[in-house]
Amino acid sequence: MTEADPARPHYPQQGAHRDADAVETLLPEGLAASAATVLFVHAHPDDESASTGATMARLAREGAAVHLLTMSRGEMGEVIGPEHAELDVRTRDPKDPGDALGALRETELSAALNALGVTGHRFAERPKGGAFRDSGMSWAADGTAAPDPRAAPDCLTRAELSQAAAAVAAEIRRLRPEVVVTYDADGGYGHPDHRRTHEAVMAALPLLPDDALPRLVWGEEGEVDAGDTRRQAVIRGDLAAKERAMAAHATQIRVDPGHTFRYSNDVVQPISPVETYRLLAARAGARPAGAESVSAPGPETEAADPDREPAGLISSAITAVAVGLLLGFLGTMLHASVAYFDGWYLPWGAILAVLGVFTGTVWTAGFTRRRGLTLMPGLAAFALIGLFTLGRSDSRLVIPTLEAPIGVAGIIWTLGTVLATAVGVVIADRTVLRGIGRSGRRR
Incomplete structure (x- = not known):
């Protein structure tokens, strides 16, 4: 305590009053x-x-x-x-x-x-x-x-x-x-x-x-x-x-x-x-242990609920792989779409396919809340692209080459998947995963 010039000081008395519904801990419900x-x-x-x-x-x-x-x-x-x-x-x-x-x-x-x-x-x-x-x-x-x-x-x-x-x-x-x-x-x-x-x-x-x-x-x-x-x-x-x-x-x-x-x-x-x-x-949804409800402290101090519980590890992994395989298949089907103009062309299908991988990466981060699974959609998509690229020589769906517009689209789709995954992981880490550990729990 610090003070000067005391004049009949008055101090509140600790423990002088107890509400009927008072709790006996400062900790939130469910926390030891x-x-x-x-x-x-x-x-x-x-x-x-x-x-x-x-x-x-x-x-x-x-x-x-x-x-x-x-x-x-x-x-x-x-x-x-x-x-x-x-x-x-x-x-x-x-x-x-x-x-x-x-x-x-x-x-x-x-x-x-x-x-x-x-x-x-x-x-x-x-x-x-x-x-x-x-x-x-x-x-x-x-x-x-x-x-x-x-x-x-x-x-x-x-x-x-x-x-x-x-x-x-x-x-x-x-x-x-x-x-x-x-x-x-x-x-x-x-x-x-x-x-x-x-x-x-x-x-x-x-x-x-x-x-x-x-x-x-x-x-x-x-x-x-x-x-x-x-x-x-x-x-x-x-x-x-x-x-x-x-x-x-x-x-x-x-x-x-x-x-x-x-x-x-x-x-x-x-x-x-x-x-x-x-x-x-x-915080919304939090209440003291032993309290049947939270007496509202007022809208000016009540905080928003930050995180839901992450999905289970197995279901999250299955979801991440499924998203990647779906994006890999749809992107492969779409990537060969090329718009031709006078003297130039636009591989719009490959561009949209790459954007799909980026979106899927960020979405998966938000859904699973697990850093270790954020790479999974991109890896699954890239693996599927590899199968389509290295398949039978007479039935390849992805042909990365500079010799034709469709080949350029194949390069964009193949390498773009890697780039989109990397960028998606970085952005997810700085946004939806900020403060979240690898288990999906708040750090």
Whole structure:
């Protein structure tokens, strides 16, 4: 947490409300924890531990691949205790950007993640390089979080939203998580960087290719709203690991006996093993495990269904070969069609036949969703052309030669099949197969 000028601070209490239809997992239906990748996106070092530490530790213990993206290094933080008091944003030189505090908080974060059992972590980077600096915050007279007038020009809240969204999108594309977890729109207790992080995650979703969209996106629940109809998840996690992780952030958090803690403003808060979330977005067809239906998060955040399940390997292979044999036969029958003009000719049949092979290659890629089968139509067609070319000398259907227009058509048909297949494979790989592995599953 980073703050300045506290004035009767107010924090929401975790686990204070449970909906009757709340689910008890963040994972989508049908996905075991051991097969899941979950990405948490937080604003500063210490937020992951205080806000979602129990959940992260539980997921890691259950075998999920848990990753954290931290948007800033917490350079605008206050400091607890005398050991590093010179780094406190309240007392250091106003011209000091806080790099030393940021470096110290990196070390604390590493220890905290070790306590949670989380090994995957990165700090967000701008698209053209460089970090987002902590924006800081202040407390308004009513005890709510407000912007810090000392926020630097390169801080998270002053950066273009598109830059922060691009940073989040890049990490999602890299990890391909089934689940993404961040803040709700209110940012928990309202920190400007928390709000901006929520905005960045939601703005990142439209930037993703369909195959990279997470199945579920959750937001850490802030103030309880009895009228909130979005699906709630109530997670009872690992309290001991959460407390150890919070204690690792020694410049920011003091963990007290009795499962309580304080930030630098000395407001006593309970440390809860229960953490609650609201569903922010769901890919079409996806729903949390244990939910009979998905409470609609709203059209502005709902993502499209990216992929259907691929057909079986045997049926896909049979289809690919059948398409190739059909195209090879029809193309051979058509390729000899030549239009003659005054002094020149157009082998239109061969051209159409080659285009048919290209179309069949791309179609097969989209139907089978398997890279290894994309070559099959072209190979089958070429094999059939070979039979027609090397058959009995008195009954050949394909005669590749430069001595006559029909022979030129034969060359176009034979070599064009190879070229059309190669081009079709490349285009399919960059379009319909982007993000798909050889098995047809999303990578």
